[in-house]
Amino acid sequence: MENIALIFWPIPVGLLTIVLGLFLLRETSRGITRDGDYKEKHAKNILIEEIKSLADSHETAAVLADLIHKDGAGSWPPRANHDHSTWPEALRVYKEIYLELAPLLPKVTPSLDDDINRACVDDFRSCFRQKLRDRVDLVRVRDLLEAAGAGRWDVFPRDTYNAFYCCIASSRHAYRWATIPVVKVAQLETVVDMPAELDEPWTYLQRHYGCDSPSGNNTSNLLLNFGTDGEHAFKINTGMPESITSSEEAFARIFYNVELLGLPIYHDMVLATIRFAQGDKVACLKHVARITAQLRPLLNSYYDHMHDGKIARSVWLSHVQGFFAWGVGHIDKTSNEWVKFDGLSGNQVLLFHALDGFLGLEPYLSPRDQERNVPARQRALGKAFKKHSFRRMVSGVLQGGTDAKIEEEFSEIVKRIRVFRSAHRTRAKAYLSQPAPERLPMTAGKSLLEPSTGESIRFLDRFMVRRLSQTV
Template sequence: MFFNPEYIILSVIGSIIVAFMSLSSRQPLTLKQLKGSRFLPFKIRRHEGTYDETTESRVRSITELAEYHETAARLANMIHKDGAGTWPPRAEHAPSYWPPALRPFRDIYDEMAPLLPSATPSLDDDVNRERIAYFRSRLWNLLNDKVNLQEVTALLAAAEAGRWDVFPRDVYNAFYVCVAWCRHAYRWGTIPAVRVAQVEKTIVLPPELISTWASLQRHFGLDSDSGNMMSCLILNFSPSGEYALKINTGLSPIITSSEEEFARICNEMEALAVPIYHDIVRATISFAHGDKSACLEHVQGITSQLRPLLSSYYDRVHDSKIARSAWLSHVQGFFAWGAGYENESSGDWEKFDGLSGNQVLLFQALDAFLGLEVYLPKQVLLRNVPQLQREFSEAVGRHSFRHRLGNEGVEGRIKAEFGEIVKRLRVFRSAHRTRAKIYLTVPAPERLPMTAGKSLLKDNMDDSLEFLDEFMVLRLQQTV
């Protein structure tokens, strides 16, 4: 029989295209699909001795589970969109990968970063006002001179339309960090943050930092003027793990290393949290389908993985890694905000706080899995925690089964394992409470008592610590 070579070649190409389309379709469900989906019956698959436990394999498994349960679908959707296909989220900070219209922002960071910090802050308000005014004026002029806002707006519009071929997600994530850095640097004008900046009630930002931020925040489902855990810390690492945009450029190693060690805690904890998220999903699915033994296995996995994860905090938050002399002055203040505007409708003053450890996804997901009430007020969640992270935690909470467990047999063992998770979280929250006090009591005569997450506190540090302790004690009491 005669075979036409051209026909054979076309057939092979056609087969490849069909296969590619089939693979491409295996993406996390869209929000529209998710709301109307009916999840498929789940066939329990036990762990095997050769189970591949890399991050890539877990992300792949989460994606495969998306059609079986809401928790998996929400998690897969978050990883695909906000994470650029992985977790912790991928952020491409190399300017050579950025569209040309965005590169001036990174050039401006390179020029302004060395001008922001001071090794020893001035206690003279007039000197500080002059320093802040100079920094802000120079940053404003550079943005005005170098940024083509029309071209940047067109790129952001392409992203909002889903054109990720034009504006790749990992570049988008890195750009989010760059704009957040510029906004926080402009807001303070000098680091350490000083009194005259703290008492400012409103900040008039350059246009290049307003419209871009509005678009970025819409994408992540946020409405705060301030940066957050994602924009300031978790996304501030390159794919190779390099700390990208710095606060204290040019200062002593004890300051710069303290800054980087602090930043690495949150990014590393999210990396170590991937197996926990995976087991939360699999435990939830297993319980829903009546396989209590598999459920127990996954809850035990969460307990065992909490130890090395929390160790990343314990091993760094002490003076030899994060110097007490550097953190309060040269790190914490940058992530605060404490300014706002008057609400035209109500006449109320809308003040925005900054970065807080309460924004960490891991603890929100664990609390939801344990069936604990949400700690952050709804307004704070909407302002500072990305929408897809909120949706994942809310789905976990909706399917929490801890309080439906009996006391006997496998269910009793699962219940006891939940108790171990609670115990480890209580130890962590107690340790955090103690260490936070140690770091917050370091003298900072250049400023008023302030945290990043709560902004200005009481008039003196003793009253401020008492005020903060109420929040930490309350959450400790709720962790049961």
């Protein structure tokens, strides 16, 4: 129960409930609070209501409140309703088809024969196309999506919209790869024509979320893949041994837990920014110190799960990572050039975009890659924190004052992020070094790499070292 003393800082009585809410959310995420469902929801609701109440006070609060309301369906991590019986009837068939085909995707041991793999990929896609053609009523689907586009969320509730986004994104990746582990013949494709039943809804969905990559993103495929009951919805290793299925789910939950533990950090980032703007540096220091403290359990959630005991190195590269890649493209209608798109990456995680902005750091992703792969309202939050970053305003001050203490907390936040990025660099190498003879070296976020595993790891390491050097 480290840093519990933080809740006894002198604070206005009116904020006591909020502070207790923060404490409950942190302790629930650690597993200390056993009757956790109610208390966790109560703590989240306290924070969300406070963020909403601040929306008229500052741009960062307004952008965060807008993100929670629109993309989060009123919650964060975003609420996704995967209860099949509550979906509009025209959409249920998508989930039914995915669940029917999911057992055909994975194999314990993949073939190394290109001809066999080509036939396997083609057969899966043919079956998928036929089921979609026979059972999806695109007119009814289009009507629902247009209703949502017109703001008719009574017809198509936001939490169901989120779950449908995940369903279509998962279906597109299943169609793209057609077999797990992914194989060379699929990797070497440059264009994959998606069925209209997966392409037309995708256009509406991406317009709503404000990103145009055909591959989806961390939000569509991972964050929204957990329902309101915590159930992992669209699985990719159905019927495989437990070491594979548990590794898949443990990996996905890392991303969900980051946002669960990130909510109180966003809240304190907003309050720290507001208090600094108001000239209340004592209150600002309190909130920056809370961010420092809350980073520890958040980053520990990564350290505690991204290791061989929870996510087996022997199966992650083959049965988990490949599904989230993309590596195909299309002809750009404006330039008439072929444009390749990459897949999912940890660099799309909101928490790190927000922290980089709060610290005044440049984003890792280029503006083009952000627009392709990061939902618009998440991009807006990172930009808002960057616009109002006050870190440089307290740097280089004399020791002893409140400014100096705020600077010390900022330095500690940077230190913890550097340690995380260094640890991630080490663990990424260990996982990417595993043998995968059925495929060429590839990451989800950067697609095909160098001809050999060693060259590929050195290539990726340059990106990780560069980001580590920028985290100052």
